[in-house]
Amino acid sequence: MGVVEELVAKAGGCAVIDGGFATQLEALGADINDPLWSAACLIAKPHLVKEVHMQYLEAGADIIISSSYQATIPGFLARGMTLDEAEGLLRTSVKLALEARDEFWKSTLRKSKPIYNRALVAASIGSYGAYLADGSEYSGSYGADITTEKLKDFHRRRLQVLAGAGPDLIAFEAIPNKMEAQALVELLEEENIQVPSWICFSSVDGKHLCSGESFADCLQILNASEKVSIVGVNCTPPQFIEGIICELRKQTKKAIAVYPNSGEIWDGRAKRWLSAECLGHKSFDALAKRWQEAGATLIGGCCRTTPSTIRAVSKILKGRTGH
Numbered sequence: 426m427g428v429v430e431e432l433v434a435k436a437g438g439c440a441v442i443d444g445g446f447a448t449q450l451e452a453l454g455a456d457i458n459d460p461l462w463s464a465a466c467l468i469a470k471p472h473l474v475k476e477v478h479m480q481y482l483e484a485g486a487d488i489i490i491s492s493s494y495q496a497t498i499p500g501f502l503a504r505g506m507t508l509d510e511a512e513g514l515l516r517t518s519v520k521l522a523l524e525a526r527d528e529f530w531k532s533t534l535r536k537s538k539p540i541y542n543r544a545l546v547a548a549s550i551g552s553y554g555a556y557l558a559d560g561s562e563y564s565g566s567y568g569a570d571i572t573t574e575k576l577k578d579f580h581r582r583r584l585q586v587l588a589g590a591g592p593d594l595i596a597f598e599a600i601p602n603k604m605e606a607q608a609l610v611e612l613l614e615e616e617n618i619q620v621p622s623w624i625c626f627s628s629v630d631g632k633h634l635c636s637g638e639s640f641a642d643c644l645q646i647l648n649a650s651e652k653v654s655i656v657g658v659n660c661t662p663p664q665f666i667e668g669i670i671c672e673l674r675k676q677t678k679k680a681i682a683v684y685p686n687s688g689e690i691w692d693g694r695a696k697r698w699l700s701a702e703c704l705g706h707k708s709f710d711a712l713a714k715r716w717q718e719a720g721a722t723l724i725g726g727c728c729r730t731t732p733s734t735i736r737a738v739s740k741i742l743k744g745r746t747g748h
């Protein structure tokens with residue numbers, strides 16, 4: 426059994442992923458209005474990065490995702506760093522998550538009735554659109570010049586460095602189009618990455634990827650790869666998740682991960698969240714139960730969800746929680 430299957434089994438059939446990372450850094454006072462977004466904290470506020478990981482572990486997350494979503498080598502070079510420094514910061518993102526996991530696990534083992542699982546650390550890799558810092562992870566429009574080869578070149582070194590930093594998983598997050606899915610699958614093969622991966626898409630209509638392309642077409646690409654253990658969606662409004670799980674279930678036998686955002690909408694130009702009516706009478710955790718029943722085995726939250734959200738999700742999915 427692989428590490429993920431083992432964790433899912435230990436968690437009683439559904440593992441809990443953490444919640445919004447960048448937005449929780451912001452809630453703790455970090456300024457992430459920056460082209461590097463949350464990765465700016467790797468330079469300026471690494472202690473806050475670790476604190477957010479700790480908050481999600483305490484809330485009951487079985488999987489924590491590193492702070493590297495928008496941490497890229499070209500992004501750090503544009504900040505005036507050397508290549509060594511840029512690669513060092515990528516490693517630091519994984520190191521901070523591993524340290525938080527290990528410290529939290531050690532403290533848990535000292536308790537007489539441990540209620541937690543030893544969490545896994547997923548190294549985050551955001552899309553090319555995240556690096557562009559213009560909200561294009563929600564449009565999937567990368568322009569006519571972008572090719573699969575260019576996307577592979579963009580992702581290659583970061584993937585090598587993060588995979589070598591000792592995470593349990595690689596989490597490709599908010600992938601908005603089919604070309605990028607193809608590039609990632611080819612890259613995992615070319616680099617012969619041994620760390621299991623998930624590829625999660627973003628959607629703004631609940632029926633297609635953000636680009637308008639079909640889940641069925643993308644799943645065909647992912648199904649052909651043994652390097653991709655888990656498929657799913659993240660940073661997508663919660664009201665669309667149940668329908669997407671049903672669609673994914675038809676298209677794949679791989680495990681399904683879902684970690685939607687709060688339903689608020691990101692204004693990529695103004696760089697702020699706009700409120701939206703979306704949950705109706707249902708709470709996020711009540712929806713999480715339905716996502717489990719629909720067939721997702723890894724469930725958490727993305728932007729604007731918080732440790733309280735994850736505590737409630739953990740409680741409803743496992744009947745137990747942190748404090």
Ligand SMILES: C[S+](C)CC[C@H](N)C(=O)O
Nearest residue numbers: 462554555558559560691
């Ligand atoms: C998931 S979105 C809210 C991330 C932020 C975006 N890449 C930006 O920098 O504007």
Ligand SMILES: N[C@@H](CCS)C(=O)O
Nearest residue numbers: 445446447490494660
């Ligand atoms: N893991 C990232 C995803 C952003 S869409 C975060 O939560 O900040």
Ligand SMILES: [Zn+2]
Nearest residue numbers: 660686727728
């Ligand atoms: Zn998000």
